[in-house]
Amino acid sequence: MxxxxxxxxxxxxxxxxxxxxxxxxxxxxxxxxxxxxxxxxxxxxxxxxxxxxxxxxxxxxxxxxxxxxxxxxxxxxxxxxxxxxxxxxxxxxxxxxxxxxxxxxxRDFDMCVSIGVREHLQHLTGVDCAWISSEGVQTLAAAASKVVHGAGADTVHFQNWGLGVEYVPQYTCIPNSVAGVQRIVKYAKQHDMGVRCAGFRHSWAPIFGRQGQITISLLSLAEATKIPNFTALSKILPNWLLDKNELQSIEVVSGTPRVKGNALVRVGVSTTNEQLRRWCVENNKYTYPLNVIMVEMTVGGTNAPICHGAGRRHATLSDLVRKVEYVDCNGKLRAVSDPRHLRAAAGCFGLMGVVTHLTLEFQPMTYALMKPEKLPVLRAVPPPSDMKEEDIPPVLRIPGLTPAQREEDLRRFRESATNAYYSEWFWFPYSDKCWVNCWNDTPDASGTEDYPSNLQTFIMFLSQFTVNVLQNAKILTELITALHLDEAAVTLISEAAMFAMPAWDEPVKTYLTDALHFQRGIQNVRVLNLEVEMPLQPKVDNPNEIDYEFVQRAWWDAILQCYRHSKTAPQRMPLEMRIMGGSEIVMAPQRGNKLGTCAIEILTLKSAEELWIPYVEGILSKWLSYTDANGKKLRTRPHMAKQWKGIRVDGRPWVEKMKNEDYAEERREFKALLSEIGRQHGWTLQDLKKRFSNDFFDDFFFDDI
Structure with missing residues (x-):
């Protein structure tokens, strides 16, 4: 319309x-x-x-x-x-x-998952934990601490967190050691089976396993599949997180970091962000410099699809990797530490083998000076200069806003985007204000507070519970239909969510890791999520300065699209934007972005799924249309772990554009680097396709093999 x-x-x-x-x-x-x-x-x-x-x-x-x-x-x-x-x-x-x-x-709010691993698996499968009923499963049981039947009477379906990927693995294995992983891969080789890994299953993309393969779960199924999961909100970790196994180790190791004063930290891939966050706070010596917001993620799960944080000085999580230890297709333990090879190995989607440990470069602990704000939409991210006032929804206009105030708003936005340690903006649909979370850090530890407090954690918990009640309320749909107020009901959800977002008059100093994970338990509300990475552009008259016009346009195009579709309100969760750096990782969508990257995404509730695809295709048509100063379209690419399957751009599946245009050169370079590693380690791309690929990767990377 x-x-x-x-x-x-x-x-x-x-x-x-x-x-x-x-x-x-x-x-x-x-x-x-x-x-x-x-x-x-x-x-x-x-x-x-x-x-x-x-x-x-x-x-x-x-x-x-x-x-x-x-x-x-x-x-x-x-x-x-x-x-x-x-x-x-x-x-x-x-x-x-x-x-x-x-x-x-x-008081003493202690959100732990109460249902035990054994009891939850019994609920999933209908059987007790003694599943071993054949010689093959007994062999696997020797390799893994747990083996769950896939195909057969006691079927355990694999579902990703967004419920958009589903298949039945032949077996689901939960190993607790490197030797266990090796035996699983050797078993797969002997029986001509594939192997893929999964952690909290937080990707929307088809990057998991496929029918009949072995799925290696980096976590117990109770933790990986149960929602709500309140591990992140707990002051006391549940037993299966306290009793760390070999794949959940964290240790400072010797070696020479790239930056003097930094440290190399070896981390098992099953380690959760929550475990890693607590390790950083308790040791109070070193910290990862960036991370995703969610703590319900494994280190392996965030690294494999090249996830990121915020702040223009930061690249992706995969750029922090200095060594990859993995089990290859022959069941042998291998390591990659050559910086050139790491550009493929550190973000390889699990295709090189089963990664067991990553050595990451951490920085000395610093402390975030958090001061989140709730600002009028027009002032948080000013519209592009050529956007007319009549194009802006009347409800968002600010009468009497002077040119000097507009200029100050623009200066403030540019300063935060360019120089803040961390910079992000949230807008909940039909809200009159944006939530702005831009801050810097300090090495001064004095006055450091734990964040969030028990009370703040409980408010987050309440907000998530309320959104879930509203999302599941059938009577709310009846109300919407009867009153013809779709967008008003979404406004109610937005207001409930915004109420839980903090806003302070004075900065609060907290551990850097706590500030990076400022929202806890957000995995308890299932959403759909599309994200693209846009390269920041230089000013025509000064190639060293950033022209933020198209960034402002991308933000406002998304807001206007949301208002245009208010009759059905397909977007029911926030528009989010982060400014970050480029990347050296071959398959990173941020790669080559010398001035930095605008990472922008839109989310909705699972309940709006039927309305979602046409809506996001409309926004994408805007985002993919922007050009540089020479009229050439920007190299805007999707986050590989977010939603792109089933979406069409320019009248064809988006994945075709990704394969043949967006990542054409990168695909060739990626395979060439993997081939070099394989020559050293005794395997070929054909071996990778047979052992570690899936239907999507077969076509995307291995179509010529």
Whole structure:
């Protein structure tokens, strides 16, 4: 639909977030049926938008959850409660009932997964842990601490976290040692089987295994498959994280780092980001300089598909790798440390073999000066200079904003994007404000605080629980249909999420690792996620300065697309943008970006899946259209671990463009480097295709083999 159509018909184009929530309250007044099914909803919404009635974030969540607790027509609250531990349920119930002060409810908040590995696997398979019923499985059992049947009577399906990839492996193995991994690979070779690994399964792309292969799970299935998983929110780790095995080791090792004063740290690939974060804080000596936000990720899982953090001085996680230890297709333990070969081996998608350990270059611990803010959308990321005021939704305009203020907003944005240690921006759909999280670090440890506190952690937990209740509430769909206010309901979800995002008047000093993982437990809300990496461009008159015009355009094109589709509201989770560096890794989408990279992504709830693909294709058509000063299209490429399968660009599958244009040269270089490593280690690309590939990689890399 055209923007003109939506300018004249969309409530969210004209109304503020408060006004849209007020519209729900107003229309509920005339709909007794819906109002009775959601008792108290109209009252909380009226209070929320009344400037004379202060509503604290915790009170908003409490009253909203109480609406669904007391509903006789919807049981999403009760269904979400059943997925929690007894302690978690008890805290939620006390919080909603307002029996105790919030400080008491959140005291010693210790979110652990209560269901044991054995019990959870029994739930998954319907059988006890003595699955070994054939000679082949007994052989594998000697290699792995656990073996789970795949094909056959006790089927264990593999599903990724986003529920978009599913297959049945022949066996799922959970090894706890390098020798175990070696025996699994040797077994696979003897029986002409493939092997692929998985951790928390957080990729949306088809980079996992395939039917009939052996799946190596880097984690217990309880931890890898259970949602909600509150390991990240716990002050005390569950037993299977405390009892580390050989693949979860962390140790400082000897060697010469590339930067004086740094350290080399050898980490097992099954180590979770949460374990690594705690190691850094407890030792308080060295830290990884960048990371993804989520702690529910394995080190192997973030490295293999070349994940990243934020801040223009930082490359990808794979760029930190100084040595890769792996089990090759013959079951032999090998190592790659040559810097040239690491450009392929450190981001090889598991195709070289089963990686067991990575040696990473850490820096001395520093401390983040976090000062997140909530700024008007127009001021957080100013629109590009050629965007007319009439193109901006009226609700986002700021009357009386002076040219001097606009210039200061632009200066501030450019400064944060160019020089901040960490820089990111969040916009939740139809919100009037952006959440801006840009900060620098200091070596001064004085006044360091743990972040998040028990109370802050509990608020995060509440926000995730509330979003899940709203996402699963069938009565909310009925309300949307009856009141014709799709975007208002999404606004309600956005406001609940924004309430949980911190904003401080003064900086809070915390460990760098805690600041990098500022949001905990976010894996408990399933989402769909598309991300592209755009190369930053120089100014025409100064090649050493960055022209942020197209970055601002990318941000605003996404916002305007969201408003144009407010009638169905396909985007129900944030637009996120990070400025980061380039990369030396061959298959990194950031590679060659000398001035840096704009990493921009859009997310939605799983419940909006049917609306998602046409929506993202519309945004992509904008993002892929930008050109440099010479009129040449920018080399904008997808994050390999995010969503690109099933999406079309320029009338053809996006993956065709990725293969034949975006990564054409890189694919050849990647295979050439792997071939060199193979000549040294006694294997060929044909061996890799047979042992470690899958359907996607067969076509993408090995189509000529």
């Amino acid at each position: 055209s923007s003109h159509h939506h300018t004249s018909h969309s409530n969210c184009w004209k109304h503020t977030a408060d006004e849209r929530i007020g519209l729900i309250a107003e229309r509920l007044k005339g709909n007794d049926d819906i109002r009775n099914k959601l008792p108290g909803l109209r009252d909380i919404l009226k209070d929320y938008v009344d400037p004379d009635v202060p509503v604290a974030p915790a009170d908003f969540h409490r009253r909203l959850l109480r609406v669904f607790r007391d509903s006789d027509a919807d049981f999403s609250y009760q269904e979400c409660l059943l997925k929690l531990t007894e302690d978690e349920r008890d805290r939620i119930e006390k919080f909603v009932a307002d029996d105790q002060p919030l400080d008491d409810v959140s």
